[in-house]
Amino acid sequence: MQALQHLISSGWPEPLRLILFLVGILAFVGLNAAYLVWVERKGAARFQRRPGPTEVGYAGLLQPIADAAKLMSKQLIVPAGVDATLFRVAPLLMMSPALMSLAVIPWSQNLAARSVNVGLLMVFAFGSINVMAVMLGGWSSRNKYAIISAARVVSQNVAYEIPMLLVVITMIMVTGTMNLSEIVTQQAGAFWHWNFFRVWVNPLMPVTFLIFFICMLAETNRAPFDMAEAESELVAGAYTEYSGMGFGVFFMAEYANILLGCALATVLFLGGWQSPVGSLLGNPQGVLGNLLGIFWFFVKMYFLVFSVVWIRWTFPRTQFYGLLNLSWKILIPVSLVTLLLSSVMIKLFHQ
Amino acid sequence: MKNSLKEIATGFNSLITGMRITIGQFFKPTVTVQYPHESLKMPDRFRGHIELVRDPETGKALCFACKLCERACPSDCITVEGAKLDGAKKKSVTQYVLDFTKCSLCGSCVEACRDGAIRYSHAYNLASTKKEDYVMDLFKRLEDERLAAEARGEIIPTPAPVVAQASPPASSAGIAPAAAAPVAQTAPPTAEAPKVDQPKPVTPVQPN
Numbered sequence: 001m002q003a004l005q006h007l008i009s010s011g012w013p014e015p016l017r018l019i020l021f022l023v024g025i026l027a028f029v030g031l032n033a034a035y036l037v038w039v040e041r042k043g044a045a046r047f048q049r050r051p052g053p054t055e056v057g058y059a060g061l062l063q064p065i066a067d068a069a070k071l072m073s074k075q076l077i078v079p080a081g082v083d084a085t086l087f088r089v090a091p092l093l094m095m096s097p098a099l100m101s102l103a104v105i106p107w108s109q110n111l112a113a114r115s116v117n118v119g120l121l122m123v124f125a126f127g128s129i130n131v132m133a134v135m136l137g138g139w140s141s142r143n144k145y146a147i148i149s150a151a152r153v154v155s156q157n158v159a160y161e162i163p164m165l166l167v168v169i170t171m172i173m174v175t176g177t178m179n180l181s182e183i184v185t186q187q188a189g190a191f192w193h194w195n196f197f198r199v200w201v202n203p204l205m206p207v208t209f210l211i212f213f214i215c216m217l218a219e220t221n222r223a224p225f226d227m228a229e230a231e232s233e234l235v236a237g238a239y240t241e242y243s244g245m246g247f248g249v250f251f252m253a254e255y256a257n258i259l260l261g262c263a264l265a266t267v268l269f270l271g272g273w274q275s276p277v278g279s280l281l282g283n284p285q286g287v288l289g290n291l292l293g294i295f296w297f298f299v300k301m302y303f304l305v306f307s308v309v310w311i312r313w314t315f316p317r318t319q320f321y322g323l324l325n326l327s328w329k330i331l332i333p334v335s336l337v338t339l340l341l342s343s344v345m346i347k348l349f350h351q
Numbered sequence: 352m353k354n355s356l357k358e359i360a361t362g363f364n365s366l367i368t369g370m371r372i373t374i375g376q377f378f379k380p381t382v383t384v385q386y387p388h389e390s391l392k393m394p395d396r397f398r399g400h401i402e403l404v405r406d407p408e409t410g411k412a413l414c415f416a417c418k419l420c421e422r423a424c425p426s427d428c429i430t431v432e433g434a435k436l437d438g439a440k441k442k443s444v445t446q447y448v449l450d451f452t453k454c455s456l457c458g459s460c461v462e463a464c465r466d467g468a469i470r471y472s473h474a475y476n477l478a479s480t481k482k483e484d485y486v487m488d489l490f491k492r493l494e495d496e497r498l499a500a501e502a503r504g505e506i507i508p509t510p511a512p513v514v515a516q517a518s519p520p521a522s523s524a525g526i527a528p529a530a531a532a533p534v535a536q537t538a539p540p541t542a543e544a545p546k547v548d549q550p551k552p553v554t555p556v557q558p559n
Contacts, residue, residue, distance in 0.1 A: 046381070
């Protein structure tokens with residue numbers, strides 16, 4: 001404990017830090033991807049008043065491991081006539097941006113792999129790679145369904161990238177920084193200091209959060225915007241030709257992206273690792289403070305993850321024109337209004 | 352502008368309503384019956400294959416091998432043998448073979464029986480890989496059950512489990528028993544008597 005405390009306060013030796021965060025983030029994402037599937041299945045079941053997985057392990061807790069073992073033991077079929085290189089690269093290309101972006105997320109006071117000054121920019125720079133991955137996967141599959149799905153995904157993601165970035169620009173103007181750790185530090189204190197409730201800067205702040213959340217759902221191809229994998233229309237969408245762990249990695253990447261999106265929403269709007277009750281529980285530093293920070297971060301993040309599952313099992317898939325209408329006719333104008341409003345408010349009252 | 356704002360408001364409201372409903376369902380108990388581990392109790396008027404009715408006083412079968420059921424059966428799936436035991440006034444059944452592979456569950460036998468000595472059982476987990484499992488001696492099963500109950504120190508005629516088809520022992524015409532634990536469930540109302548001319552069993556019938 002003492003040694004750990006010393007390490008945290010004095011800064012970690014660079015190679016150790018690198019390895020630790022690499023392993024940590026990989027393990028975290030892997031475990032989360034596996035167990036978010038479990039959460040999703042259990043959640044889906046409960047929303048439909050079924051018990052969900054119960055057979056493998058207590059409450060089906062070993063189900064993800066069994067699934068992973070099954071997927072890994074399957075052959076990775078590369079169909080004849082596909083672009084084999086792109087076909088193999090696409091799942092990795094989907095997974096890696098999420099992993100890289102998680103490096104700038106501040107999990108707790110001193111717990112961020114890298115506190116990059118342009119962290120937010122980095123996340124969105126990597127975030128747009130993910131569209132290309134689905135596109136490549138669909139294109140290289142040499143399959144009609146996959147190509148149709150890929151085309152839809154691209155137009156969807158382009159449409160939703162705009163309001164998302166407008167919202168993020170609003171947030172950058174409000175906070176004045178792109179450093180995620182800095183953004184969290186600004187929201188110190190009880191929950192009314194969170195950006196979500198900073199209505200004196202921008203009265204439309206909760207709306208901004210909603211737009212961000214909706215765009216996050218669309219960017220991660222989650223229901224009701226799951227055009228990428230529209231089972232009922234396009235077999236398995238862009239992933240039709242994938243088998244075994246190729247499909248598994250796409251699946252994991254989906255959950256990794258959800259995790260990243262929820263983590264980002266937590267950092268930007270819900271005060272990151274800050275306690276919602278301020279310093280009511282004291283203001284511990286060091287290991288204890290970090291643990292508490294992680295705790296609050298996870299509470300907020302997993303609440304958002306649960307909401308994602310909740311939304312998925314509540315709403316049917318939107319039709320494609322409905323999806324684009326929502327973005328171009330509602331989200332983009334509203335996010336422009338929030339951008340304008342907050343810039344005017346900042347200019348007038350918060351100079 | 353006004354219309355589109357109104358549309359946004361109503362749309363948002365409907366989304367919230369939907370989410371409220373689903374979260375309400377989320378916290379309600381599940382309704383699934385985990386089949387191999389538990390199964391539903393069949394309603395009282397479920398018409399499974401037939402079984403012999405026990406005399407509530409002696410614990411033996413009520414049937415005295417009049418063979419009316421055998422004659423009534425359109426598919427010839429019932430074979431009854433009886434014998435007159437020493438000192439008894441009536442014959443009593445010694446063998447009652449039901450070939451369930453042929454039975455179409457028409458119920459003519461139950462209708463034909465004048466003394467209410469046979470009735471429908473509540474057995475429904477009747478899966479097996481062997482054809483022989485479906486040729487069952489109902490009398491032997493009844494006796495085995497009685498003997499097993501006596502071995503456990505219970506007296507079968509009174510009070511409760513008169514004719515229960517609860518997990519037949521492997522020796523009796525073995526119907527592959529699905530491990531069945533009855534689910535606590537209220538039985539459907541049994542106010543109206545079955546149409547068949549037969550006294551209703553007074554004792555509660557155990558589920559399979």
